[in-house]
Amino acid sequence: MSIVRTLPCPVAETPDLGIVLSDGCRLSARVWMPEDALARPVPAILEYIPYRKRDGTLPRDEMMHPYFAGHGYAAVRVDMRGCGDSQGLIADEYTEQELRDAEEVIGWLAAQPWCSGSVGMMGKSWGGFNCLQTAFRQPPALKAVVSVCSTTDRFADDIHFKGGCLLGENFGWGAVMLSYSSRPADPALRADWRADWLARLEAEPWLAPRWAGHQARDAYWKHGSVCEDFARMTVPVQIWGGWADNYMNTVAALVENCAGPVKGIVGPWVHQYPHTAVPGPRIGFLQEALRWWDRWLKGIENGAEADPAYRVYRLESEAPDASAKHRAGEWVAEAVWPSPRVRREMWHLGQPPGVSHPRAPVGYLSHIEGEVRAEIATPQHLGMHTGEFFPMGLNAEMPGDQAGDDALSVCFDGSVLAAPLDLIGATRLSLRLSSDQPLGFVVARLCDVGPDGASVRIAHGMLNLCHRNGMETPAPLVPGEVVEVAFDIDQMAYRLAAGHRLRLALSNSYWPFVWPSPQAGRLTLTGGRLDLPVHQGAGTEWAPPPAEHASPWKHKVLRAAQTTRKIETDLMSGRVALVIRDDLGDAENLDHGLCTGETMTELWEIHPDDPLSARAVHTWEQRLSRGDWRVRTEARAEMTATASHLRLQARLTAYEGDEKVFERHFDEEVPRQFV
Template sequence: MPIPLNENEIFPVTLEYLPYRKDDSFYAANFIDIWYFSRRGYISAKVDIRGTGGSEGIRVPKEYSDIELDDGEEIIRQLAIYPRSNGAVGMLGLGWSGFNSLMMATMRKPPALKAIYAAHASEDLYYNDVHYIDGVLHEDEYILSIDHENALPSSPLYSVDNDYISNRFLQYPWMDLYLQYQNDNVEFWHEHSIMYHYENLTIPCYLVSGLYDSYRDAAFNIYTNVKAHNQKVKLVAAPVTHTMPEDQTPGPGYDSNSDIVSWFDYWLKEKNTGVMEQPDLTIYVRNTTLSPTESMNKPIPGEYRYETTWPIERIQLKKMYLIMGKMLSSQQPASNSSMPDELEYMPWIGVQSRTGWGGLTGDQSELDKYALVYDSEILNKTIEIVGFVNVTLEVSTNVTQTNWIVRLEDVHPNGEVTLVTGSLRNGAQINGRLLPRYLTPNQMYTITLSLHFTTWTFQLKHRLRVSILNSYFPALWPSPFPMKTKLYFGTIDLPVIPSNNMDFYVTPDFTQRQRVPSDLPIISDRTLLLEGNKTYMTIENTEEMTTTVSYTSYVYQSIKDFYVASQLRWNLTVHHYDASNVTWTAMAKQIYVWNIYPNITMCSSTESGLSSSCLQINVLSGYPTLDLTTRRSLELQTSLSINSDQNNFYTNTKRTLMQNGTQTLVNQFKQTHPRQFQ
C-alpha cells in the first residue's frame, strides 16, 4: 500500500486472485509486483482463493468454480469500500489470474471492477487449456503441482488440525475430476468459458498473447468477438513463453509493468496517459536468419508493429498444395492423386516437441524423419505471415480412433528445421467438438483445422515445410490402437503480408521501454538458495521397447525465519508395440523447517554449514544440514499416477504428511475412468 501524502488521499486497487500460495511459493514474485505498483499509487491486493494458500475454508471444488467467482465479487466489493480506496478496482494476472479476470469481467461484472489486464488467459476451458490440448488429453507438471500445493496447510501458521485434514488433505484430486469430462459436449466446460458469453465483456480489457505460449490464440479470438461492441480492448502479441514480456523469455520484451500502470492510470485514476490514442493491436513479427540451434534461449530477431485492423486488411491468402512426391507447391495439381501417402503410427514419436505448442523446441529435423513431410521449392523471395494458417486434409485410417498433428515449419539451408506453428485434430471430433464419434476404418474424411496464431518471415534460400504426424508424445496421450493412416490430398492457406507494405510500420514506443534496476527491489527476508534447471530427458529401453520422457525441478529458499524446499518430477512412458499401455507417474515434495538463521545463504563446498551465515542442503532429500530435533519441520509428499489400456484410465493419488520426521497422515484415492474418444 502506498504511503498517503495526507489524511484524505485515496488510491485505486489492483487485485490478483490465485491459488498459488502468496506467502511462500510465490512470495518473491508477489513482493516485486506489490512493491512496484504501490510505489506508483496503487493499493495492491494478492488474494489466495478459498481453501488454498493462506485462505480459510474448504478447498474450491475445481478451477474457476462458482465459489471462486462468488468470493471474487465479495473481495472486489470489500476492496472498493476500503477506507483508503477510491472505489475503483482493476484485476490483472497471468494464466489463472488472467482467466478469472476475464470471467469476473464477463460473467459477474461487479460495479467496482473498472478494467482488467489479462496475459495468457483462455476463452475456452476445454480446447484451449491445459487438460485437453486441442481436444486430446495432456498431463504435465501443472497437474501435479496444483494438487500438491493445494493440499498443503494454510500459511502463516501451517497448523495440522481437523480443519486442515477435512478441508484440504482429504479433498478429491482434480486429476480425477477432469478425467470424468473427456469431451466438450458437457456444461462442465461451457459454464465458465467466456467464448459463450462474449457479449457481456464490455469493460476495458487489455490482452497479452505470447508467441511461444500455448494459449496464444485466445487473445485474438476474444478481440475478434468483442471489438464490435467494446471499443476499449487492447492486444499485444509478444515473443514470450508463459511469462510477462519484461521477463525476456526469449524476448525481446519490454517493461510490461509500466504498461499495466499506464492502462490502469487511464481507467482507475482518470489520467490521460495516451494509451487509448494508440492503435488497438501491437504484434511482434519474427524475422530471423538464425537456425533453431543458433536461436535457442536468445531473443528472436524481428520487430513490434502497430496494426489498426484485425484481421489485417492487407493480408493476401497464399494457397499451397500437398502433392505427390512430398512437394508443397503453389501450383494446383491437375487432379488429386489416387495413390495416397501412407504413415505408420509410432506412439513414442514427438519428444522433440517438448510438451505442447508453447516454449522453445529447437531443431525438429529428427522428428520429421517419422512424419509425412511436404517441402516447397527453395525460396527466391521472403514470405512474411501474420495470423492463422488454415489447413485442409483428405485422410483415412484403418482404426476407429486417430489423431492428426499438422505443423508448419521453416527448413534452414543447413538442414535444421524450426517449428513455426501447428495444431491437431482428434479424429473423434472431425464432425465437431460437440458431436464426438468413432471413425469408420478406411473411410475417407476431410479434416479442416486452423493452426495456432503465428508470425514468421521465411527467408531467401529457405523452404516451407508441412509436417504431418499421428503421435505427439509426450505432449499428447497416445491414441490406443496400432494403425496406418493415408493422406490423399491437402491444401494450406498462408496469411501473407505483401512485401510492398513494409515501409509503413510504426514501432510502438512502449515496447522499447525496459525495466530499470531501481524497479527491482532487494527482498531482504527471502533468499534463493538453490534452483535446479528444469530438464526433459528421454530414456529408451530397448529390452522392454518403451520410451520414457522425464521432467525434474527443485527450488530451495529461505523466507523470513523458515526454510522451504520444493521438489517435483514426473515420467511418462509408452510401450512401442502397445500404444494403449501408457503410464504417467509423478511425485512432488514440499518441506518446511522453522527457526533457521535470518538472511542465511547457501554454503560453499568448503564451509561447514553449521554457522549462522550459511546452510548446507542435501540436494536429494531437500533437507538442510541442521539439527532437526530442535526445530519444527513439516513435509508433504504427493504421488500421482495414471495408467491406461484400450478401455480405461486408472488413477492413483497418495498424500503423505510428515511432522518432525514422523508420518502423521496418509490418504489414497484410486479411480477407474472409461476412455471417452481419447
C-alpha cells in the same frame, strides 16, 4: 531490465489483511498502497490466485505490486479460498464459488476508505483466466483487467484438451495441483494452521480424472469460457500472450471479438510475465499495465484506447534452440484485427508421381492443386522434442530441432524461398482422409527448414477426429470412410528467410504432448490444402518501453537449484522416455524467516509400436520450515491406459517433522469414449 528502487509514492505494506466473506470465510490478502491512501483514496488492483502469496508467488509479487502501489494504487494480492493463508477448501479450478468470491472481494475493496471505488483485476495463467471470467460477470466496481497467458475456451484451447485431443499435461497439471494445494498456512499468520491443514488434506481433490472424464465441450467446460458470449466482455481488457507459450490464440480471439475496449500484445515469451520472461526481448509490461490502469481506473486521458489493436513480435528465422535466451524479430503493430495487410494464400498438398513411402519427405506444397495419397501411421514416441505446454524458463522446455520428429512424420515441403515470407495469423488446414480405427487424431506442425536441414517449429495444431463435426458433438469415425476435416494451426507471427522452406509435418502421434489413441491407427490422406495468412511485411512499428520492476525479494539460498532433462532409450525393451528432474532447491525469506523448497520428477515413457505402453509418473515434494517447525508433503501420480479406460492413480502423504500425519490413495478409471 532495471530495478526501480525509488517510486513516486511512499508505500505502506500490510502482510495479512483479512477479507471476511458473507459466509464467514476469511481470505488473506497482502496489500501495498500509498502511505496517504486513507487521506487520498486510490483505485485497487486485485490479483487473486491459489499459489500462496507468502511463498509461492512472493518473488514475482514483490517485483510487481509495490511498483503499482508506488504509482498511486492499492495492489492487493489475495490467496483464494482454501489456499495459502486463507480459510476454506478448494474444490476445482474456476468454480462458481471461486468467481462469486472474486465478485465479493471486488465489492469489498471498492467500499474501503482507502479505495476510490474503482477496481482493476490482473493475473497470469490461473489469475489471467479468472480475471477474464470475472469481467464476463460484470461486477459494477470492476473497471478494467490485465490478463496474461489465458484462454477464452476452456475445452478447445487449454491445458486439458486441445482440438479435442487429451493432453498429457491434463495429468501433469492434476499432479501439480495435488502437490501445490497440500501445503499448510504459515503458522506465523494462522494459529489454527494444523487443524486447517489436516482438513485441507482430507478434502484434497484428485482433479485429473474429473477433467479427463469430460471428453466433449459440455457444460463443465462452457462454464468460465468467455467465448460463450463475447458481447458480455465490455470491461476494458489488456491481453498478453507469448509465442513460446500455448495460450497465444487468446489475444487475437479477444481483440477480434470483444464488445468492449481491448488491446493485445504477443511477444516471444514463455509462460511468464513479459518483464521477466525469456526468450527476450523483455519489455516494460509494468509500464504498459500502468498506462491501462491510469486510463480506466483513474480516467487519465493518455490515449491508451487509441493504441494499436494488436501488437506482435514477428520472429525471424534462426537456428532451433530449446533454451533460447533471445529471439530475433521486429514489433509489428496492427491498427485493427483482422488486418487488411494480411491476405489469404492457398497452398495445396501435392506428391511427385510414384512416391508412397510413409516417411518424410513425401510431398510438396504448391499453389497448384495436385494428387496425393499418403499413409500417416507414425511411431508413438514422435514428439519428444515438442517442449512443454507452458514452458517456464530456459531448461530446454521450448521446442527443439524438429528434424528428428519430421523424419518420423509425413511432410510436405514448399519450394526454397527466393524472398522472405511473412506470416501473421492462424493457418487453416483442410484434409481429406480416412482412418482404419474409430478413434484417432491428427497433428500438424508448420516448420521453418533451413538450408542445413534444421527445423524450427513455427506453430502447431491438432484435431481429435471424433470432433470433426464440432467440439460439442463428438462421434467415432467409421473405419474406411473418407471425411473432410478442417482446423486451425495456432496463431503465429513469423518471417521465413530467403533460402528457407516452409514445411507441413503431419502425424497421428505426439507424445507426450497428446495422450495416444488406444490403437496404433493408420490415416490415409487423399487431399489437403493450407490457407496461409501472408502479411505484406513491415519494419519495426512499435518501440515498447524497457523492462523494469520494483526491488526483488530478500532471501538466502540454502541449497541451489538443479535441473536435468533427458530423452532415454532402453536398448533391450525399446521403450523411449522423457525424464525430467527439477529440484528448485531451498531458500529462506529474510523478512519473515519462512524456508521453502520443492523438488519434482517427471517420467513420460512409451514403446514406439504400442500406444497402450504409454505411462506417466510424476512426483512432487514440498518443504516448509521455520526454526523447530518443519512440514513436507509428497505427491506421487501415475497414468496408464487400456484400450477401454484411462487409469489415474495418486498418493498424497504429509509429514510434520519426521512423523507421517496423513496419507491418502486415489485410484480412478475413466472410460475412453472419444480419446
